[in-house]
Amino acid sequence: MKIVVIGGSGLLGSKVVQRLKDGGHEAVPASPRSGVNSVTGEGLLEALSGADVLVDASNAPSFDDDPAMAFFTNSTMNLIVAAKASDIGHYVAMSIVGCDQLPESGYLRAKVAQEKLVEQGTIPYTIVRATQFAEFTDAITASLTVGNEVRVPDALIQPIATQDLADEVALVAEAQPINGIVNIGGPEKISFEQMAGESLARQGESKVVVVDPQATYFGTPLSSGSLVVP
Numbered sequence: 001m002k003i004v005v006i007g008g009s010g011l012l013g014s015k016v017v018q019r020l021k022d023g024g025h026e027a028v029p030a031s032p033r034s035g036v037n038s039v040t041g042e043g044l045l046e047a048l049s050g051a052d053v054l055v056d057a058s059n060a061p062s063f064d065d066d067p068a069m070a071f072f073t074n075s076t077m078n079l080i081v082a083a084k085a086s087d088i089g090h091y092v093a094m095s096i097v098g099c100d101q102l103p104e105s106g107y108l109r110a111k112v113a114q115e116k117l118v119e120q121g122t123i124p125y126t127i128v129r130a131t132q133f134a135e136f137t138d139a140i141t142a143s144l145t146v147g148n149e150v151r152v153p154d155a156l157i158q159p160i161a162t163q164d165l166a167d168e169v170a171l172v173a174e175a176q177p178i179n180g181i182v183n184i185g186g187p188e189k190i191s192f193e194q195m196a197g198e199s200l201a202r203q204g205e206s207k208v209v210v211v212d213p214q215a216t217y218f219g220t221p222l223s224s225g226s227l228v229v230p
């Protein structure tokens with residue numbers, strides 16, 4: 001099949017492209033660096049010409065509330081119009097486990113808006129909600145660091161290696177659309193405390209991890225299971 005991966009140069013997208021190529025598909029990465037911009041629409045129709053499947057693994061350049069919302073809504077509206085014009089049979093969109101449970105995060109509100117547009121579009125689709133990338137846990141730990149302490153929420157997290165996720169996303173792209181949501185998580189649900197401890201050990205850092213029920217995840221209060229596969 002010809003499968004176009006929007007954001008195919010990114011951390012996840014590049015691995016999806018490689019996995020699909022290894023599986024014998026014509027996998028085409030499409031992003032600004034290859035002349036395809038889903039926000040302006042530049043190059044979209046050319047990239048999607050003759051494609052069977054579109055995988056959207058793009059990400060916003062800014063995670064701030066308004067820019068993230070503008071990115072995911074404009075990009076998704078353009079992708080739906082171009083996919084329809086190109087007779088795409090399966091639209092695969094990347095999203096985040098629990099995004100609809102955490103409305104205090106502007107980035108997650110933008111992912112929910114992206115999901116809604118895909119659901120309301122007329123193209124057969126599969127939304128893949130993934131848990132946090134394992135490669136992202138050092139950045140999460142850094143975001144929770146205050147002086148010599150890492151103040152973590154009393155909640156669970158389920159990191160997934162992007163290679164493992166890419167394998168799963170490729171399987172979704174190869175399969176029929178389900179017109180629904182698939183949740184994909186890493187092998188273990190662990191506490192933020194354990195995640196931060198492992199991150200610090202990996203980096204040779206001697207900071208102290210403190211469980212703080214008031215601590216937030218990028219500004220969002222969490223309940224124990226907010227970020228893990230239900």
Ligand SMILES: NC(=O)c1ccc[n+]([C@@H]2O[C@H](COP(=O)([O-])OP(=O)(O)OC[C@H]3O[C@@H](n4cnc5c(N)ncnc54)[C@H](OP(=O)(O)O)[C@@H]3O)[C@@H](O)[C@H]2O)c1
Nearest residue numbers: 007009010011012031032033037038039058059130132133
């Ligand atoms: N990080 C996590 O823990 C996590 C968890 C679950 C789901 N996700 C989701 O997974 C997806 C991929 O995340 P990632 O971390 O792999 O992304 P990333 O590494 O930041 O890559 C972003 C990709 O988006 C492309 N892009 C940026 N602006 C674009 C535009 N205007 N038009 C088309 N493509 C554009 C970039 O292209 P250039 O290289 O050409 O700039 C790049 O290929 C996102 O939807 C994210 O919400 C992330």
